Amino acid sequence: MFRANCPNCGAPIAFRSADLPVKVCDYCHSAVLRTGGNLAAMGKVADVPDDVSPLQLGVRGRVGARSFELIGRVRWRYADGAWNEWLAWFDDGSTGWLGESMGRYMLLRQVDPAHVVSDVVSLLKSGYAVMPGTKAMIDNVEYWASDVKTVSCVASEGELPFNSLGLSAQSIDLMSADEHCASIQKAAGEDVEIYAGRYVTLADIAATGLREFEGWPMPAYEA
Amino acid sequence: MSDDTLAPDNPAPTPEALTAPPAPPPSTVKPVNCPNCGGTVEIRVAGTTVSVICSHCGSTLDATSPDLQVIAKADEALKTPEIPLGTRGVIKGRTWEVVGYQERTDEEVTWAEYLLFNPYEGYAFLVDDGRRFNLGLLLDKLPTSNWGLGLSADGQNFSRFGDPYPVHTVFVVGEFYWRAAVGETVQETDYVTPGTMLACEDYQGERTWTRLDMLEWGEAETAFRIAKRRKEYSSPAPHERSPYKSQLFEAWVIGVIAAVTLFLVSGMAGSQQRIASTTTDAVLDGPEKTLVIKDVVLPPGRSRVEIDADATSLDNSWVDLDYSLTDQKTQDSIDSYGTAEFYSGTDSDGSWTEGDRKPTVDLSSIPGGRYDLVVTLSAHKWNGAGSSSSAPVTDTSLMGGHGFADGGWGSSSGGGVTVPVTVTVDRGGVFGGNIILGLLVILIWPIIVLFRHLGFEKRRKAVLSSGSDDDDSGSDD
Numbered sequence: 001m002f003r004a005n006c007p008n009c010g011a012p013i014a015f016r017s018a019d020l021p022v023k024v025c026d027y028c029h030s031a032v033l034r035t036g037g038n039l040a041a042m043g044k045v046a047d048v049p050d051d052v053s054p055l056q057l058g059v060r061g062r063v064g065a066r067s068f069e070l071i072g073r074v075r076w077r078y079a080d081g082a083w084n085e086w087l088a089w090f091d092d093g094s095t096g097w098l099g100e101s102m103g104r105y106m107l108l109r110q111v112d113p114a115h116v117v118s119d120v121v122s123l124l125k126s127g128y129a130v131m132p133g134t135k136a137m138i139d140n141v142e143y144w145a146s147d148v149k150t151v152s153c154v155a156s157e158g159e160l161p162f163n164s165l166g167l168s169a170q171s172i173d174l175m176s177a178d179e180h181c182a183s184i185q186k187a188a189g190e191d192v193e194i195y196a197g198r199y200v201t202l203a204d205i206a207a208t209g210l211r212e213f214e215g216w217p218m219p220a221y222e223a
Numbered sequence: 224m225s226d227d228t229l230a231p232d233n234p235a236p237t238p239e240a241l242t243a244p245p246a247p248p249p250s251t252v253k254p255v256n257c258p259n260c261g262g263t264v265e266i267r268v269a270g271t272t273v274s275v276i277c278s279h280c281g282s283t284l285d286a287t288s289p290d291l292q293v294i295a296k297a298d299e300a301l302k303t304p305e306i307p308l309g310t311r312g313v314i315k316g317r318t319w320e321v322v323g324y325q326e327r328t329d330e331e332v333t334w335a336e337y338l339l340f341n342p343y344e345g346y347a348f349l350v351d352d353g354r355r356f357n358l359g360l361l362l363d364k365l366p367t368s369n370w371g372l373g374l375s376a377d378g379q380n381f382s383r384f385g386d387p388y389p390v391h392t393v394f395v396v397g398e399f400y401w402r403a404a405v406g407e408t409v410q411e412t413d414y415v416t417p418g419t420m421l422a423c424e425d426y427q428g429e430r431t432w433t434r435l436d437m438l439e440w441g442e443a444e445t446a447f448r449i450a451k452r453r454k455e456y457s458s459p460a461p462h463e464r465s466p467y468k469s470q471l472f473e474a475w476v477i478g479v480i481a482a483v484t485l486f487l488v489s490g491m492a493g494s495q496q497r498i499a500s501t502t503t504d505a506v507l508d509g510p511e512k513t514l515v516i517k518d519v520v521l522p523p524g525r526s527r528v529e530i531d532a533d534a535t536s537l538d539n540s541w542v543d544l545d546y547s548l549t550d551q552k553t554q555d556s557i558d559s560y561g562t563a564e565f566y567s568g569t570d571s572d573g574s575w576t577e578g579d580r581k582p583t584v585d586l587s588s589i590p591g592g593r594y595d596l597v598v599t600l601s602a603h604k605w606n607g608a609g610s611s612s613s614a615p616v617t618d619t620s621l622m623g624g625h626g627f628a629d630g631g632w633g634s635s636s637g638g639g640v641t642v643p644v645t646v647t648v649d650r651g652g653v654f655g656g657n658i659i660l661g662l663l664v665i666l667i668w669p670i671i672v673l674f675r676h677l678g679f680e681k682r683r684k685a686v687l688s689s690g691s692d693d694d695d696s697g698s699d700d
Contacts, residue, residue, distance in 0.1 A: 051270020052251045054343050080402050081273045082287060102271060102400045103345025104363065132428045144365070147429055177365045199363035202343055210343070212248035215311075217318060219343050 006032055008041040015159065017093065020072070022160040031156070031165050042163055046155040048075055048084075054202065054210045055086055055100060057158050061205035063107060066090050070098065072158035078149040078171070087160060095161065097195060098205075099183070106181050107205065108197035115139050116194050120172060124186040130172055136182070138196045143174035143182050151185075251320075251342055252309070257282060259293050265309060267322045268340050272398040278308060281396070283404060295404070301396055305351070305449055306337060308397045312446030314358055314438070317344055321447070323397035327390050329411075338399060346400065349443060350435060352460060354452060356443035357420070362432040366414070366421060374414050374421060377434070381414035381421050384461045385687050388412075390424070415462040437463060459683040467676035474669040481665040485658060498648045504641040505534075505542050505602035516596040519548070519648055523591035526650050530584045530596070533645040534563040537580050539606075541565075542644055545599040546584060550592050559584045563644065566605060598646050 002015040009028035015021070021034045024045050031042040059070045072087035083101035090096065099106040113121060118136030123129070134145045152168035169187040176182075182196040202210070206221045253266045262279030266272060266286065274294070275284040281297035304324040306312075311320045323338030336359075337349040348359030366376035373382040392407040407426075414421040420435040437460065444451045456466060465471075499516045506512070521528070532544050541564035549556040561582035568575060 049270050050249070052268050052342050053270060077287065080287075081400060082270070084270075103268075103340065104361070132430070175363075175365050177367045179364050181363070213342050214248045214250040216251065216342055 004039055007039045020159045020161050022163050024157050031163055033163060043165055048155045048157050056211050059207055059209045061207045072160045074153055074164045075155040076151045077154045078151045105200050106197055107200045108183060108195035111138055111194040111196045113194055120184050121192050124170060124192050136174055138182055141176055141180050143176045145172050146175045147173040258291055259296055271400050273400055274403045275398045276396045278396050306447045310447050314446045319347055323399045325392050326394035327392050329388050329390050356438045357435040358438055359433045359435045362434055376421060379416050381416045384413040384415045413461060417464045420462040456679055459679060465676050465679045467672050467679055471672045471676050474672045478665050478669045482662055485661050496650045498650050500647040502643055502645040505600045505644050507540055507602045507604045507640045511599055511601045514598040519594040519596050521589055521591045525588040528586040528589050529649040531647045532561055532563050533581050534642050535580055536642055537563055537565040539566050540604045542600055542602045547597040549595050557586055596648060600644055602642055
C-alpha cells in the first residue's frame with residue numbers, strides 16, 4: 001500500500017498496487033496519477049450519479065476459490081443509456097471487471113489478444129465497422145457480437161488501472177451459447193482490449209456489503 | 224481466541240451512535256417534476272432508466288440528460304395501466320415493482336407488458352394477453368439450434384411457432400431502460416414448449432431473447448392486487464398447457480381402475496345361483512317331449528339367466544331343445560333354443576368325434592318376476608357314422624336341423640332308445656355384453672376429455688393454419 005496526500009486537496013489517499021496507478025480522491029474527486037513515487041492531479045472527475053445500484057465500493061464477492069472486493073468504478077455512457085463497470089480486486093492481486101448494465105452483471109477478465117481469433121480485432125484496428133453477428137473465438141469459446149456502440153466515460157471513483165478522464169471507445173458486446181460473454185473495446189490511439197467472462201447474478205458471486213434500499217428486502221446470499 | 228479480544232458485557236455506546244443514528248437507507252424512488260407539465264414524475268431506477276414517459280401529460284423525457292430533456296411533447300390524457308406504476312408484488316418469492324407499461328400489437332391482437340424491477344434482481348416483464356399473465360426474463364445464454372427442429376434453452380426443447388411477425392408499440396407510460404416510444408417496431412419470432420415461450424426480438428441489428436413462463440391462474444392478480452381473471456380456454460396462447468392434459472391422464476387412470484374393478488366385481492358377482500334342475504328322458508326319433516320347470520323366480524331389476532342342457536350319453540344323435548321362458552303374470556315369453564349333439568366315426572384320417580353334449584343358452588336382462596320355463600325336446604339318431612367321408616355339420620341349429628337330403632340324417636331305426644337330458648336353470652353370472660356396456664360408460668369421460676384436449680390443441684394452433692391458407696373465412700374473433 002502506497003500512502004500519500006492528494007496533490008489537489010491534501011486529503012490522505014492510498015494506492016494498493018502499482019498496476020492501479022489512478023485514484024479518484026474521495027474528497028475533491030480529482031483523478032490522481034501515480035508514477036513511481038510521484039503524484040499528479042489530472043483534473044476533476046464528474047461525480048458518479050446516485051443510481052439505484054446495489055453495488056458500491058467495498059462490496060465483496062466470490063468466484064470459485066477466489067474472493068474479491070470492488071475498489072473502483074467507471075461509468076460509461078452511449079447514445080441510448082449508461083452502465084457501470086466495477087473494478088474487482090481479487091485476493092491473489094489480480095483484477096477483473098464486474099459490468100453492471102440493465103440490471104444484469106458480467107464478471108470479465110482481460111484476455112491476451114493472442115488467445116483471440118476474430119475479424120473483430122482487425123476490423124477495430126483498421127477502423128472499420130463491426131456488424132452484430134460477427135463471430136469471435138476467445139479462449140476456444142465461440143462468441144457472436146450482439147451489440148456495437150461508441151461509448152465514453154462520464155464518471156469514475158476509487159482506484160483504477162487507467163485514467164478515465166475524457167476516455168471514449170468503440171465497444172462491442174459478445175454473447176455465446178453457454179453462459180459466456182465478452183466485451184471488446186478500442187479507445188482512440190490505444191490497443192484493442194479484450195475481456196471475457198460470464199453473466200453472473202449477485203447470488204452467483206455471493207455478494208456481501210450491498211447497498212440497502214428503503215422498503216426492499218436485502219437478499220442474504222450463501223457464501 | 225485470546226482474552227483481550229473479548230468484548231465487555233455491556234459495551235458503552237459510542238458517542239457517535241448516541242448523537243447520530245444511522246441514516247435510513249435511501250429510497251429507490253426519486254420524485255422529479257416533468258419539465259413539460261410540471262407534474263410529479265417518480266423515477267424508480269435512476270441511473271439505468273433511459274426514457275421516462277410522464278404519466279400526467281404523456282411527454283417522453285430523456286433520463287440520461289441531467290435536466291430530463293423533453294424528447295417528445297404530448298398533452299393527451301393517458302390511460303392508466305390496470306396495475307398502477309409503483310405497485311409492488313411478490314411472484315415466485317421475489318418482490319417486483321412495476322416501473323413501466325407498454326401496449327404492443329401484432330396487428331391482430333394487442334397485449335400489455337409491464338416492466339418490473341428489483342434492485343437486486345434487475346428487470347423482468349409481466350406480459351398480460353387479457354386472459355393470462357406470463358413472467359418474462361431475458362436469457363443471458365443464446366439458445367442452441369436442434370438440427371433445424373427447433374431450439375434448446377435451459378435444458379428444454381422449443382419448437383418454432385409460426386413465422387416471424389412485426390410487433391408495434393402502441394402505448395407507453397413509465398420508465399424504461401431503452402428508448403421506448405410509440406411506433407417502435409420489432410420483428411418477433413416465437414418458439415414454444417408447453418408452459419413456456421421463447422420470444423426472439425430483432426431490433427436494429429440487436430437481438431434479444433426473452434423466456435416467458437405462463438403463470439398460474441390468479442397468481443399475478445393476487446401478487447399485484449387486481450381482479451382475478453375468469454378461467455376460459457376459448458383462445459389459448461401458443462405455449463399454453465392444455466388444461467385437459469392432466470385431466471386426460473387422471474381420467475384414463477380412473478377409467479382403467481374402474482374397468483379393472485368392473486372385471487373383479489363382476490367376477491365375484493359371477494358366482495351363479497342355481498334355480499332349478501330337472502332330468503327327463505328323450506326318446507330317439509320318438510315324439511317331442513315337453514318339460515315344464517315352474518316357478519323360476521327372478522329378483523327385481525334385470526338378471527341374466529343361463530339354461531344348461533346336459534345329455535352326456537348322446538352318441539351319434541342329437542337333441543333339439545326349444546326354450547320358452549314365460550312370465551306367469553303377463554304371459555310374455557322369451558324364446559330361445561339349443562342343440563345337444565354328439566357324433567363319432569372313422570374315416571381315412573382315423574377316428575373322429577364332433578359335437579357338444581352340453582349346450583348353454585344365455586338370456587340377458589330378464590326383468591324380475593315369476594316365470595315358467597317350457598322346454599320342448601326332440602331327439603334324433605344319426606346313421607351316417609363311418610359311411611361319410613366328411614365331417615358332419617355340427618351346428619345343426621343354424622340349419623334348423625332339418626331338410627338334409629343326405630341320407631344319414633334322421634332316417635330312423637332306433638325306436639325306444641332314450642337319452643337322459645338334464646336341464647339346469649341358473650341366475651346371475653357374467654354376461655359379456657354387460658361388461659362391454661359398463662366399459663363404454665366408464666370410457667365416456669376419458670373420451671370426452673380427449674376430445675376437449677384435441678379441441679384445445681386445435682384452437683392453440685389455429686393461428687398457424689389461418690396464416691398458412693389464404694382462406695379468410697375464419698371468423699373467431
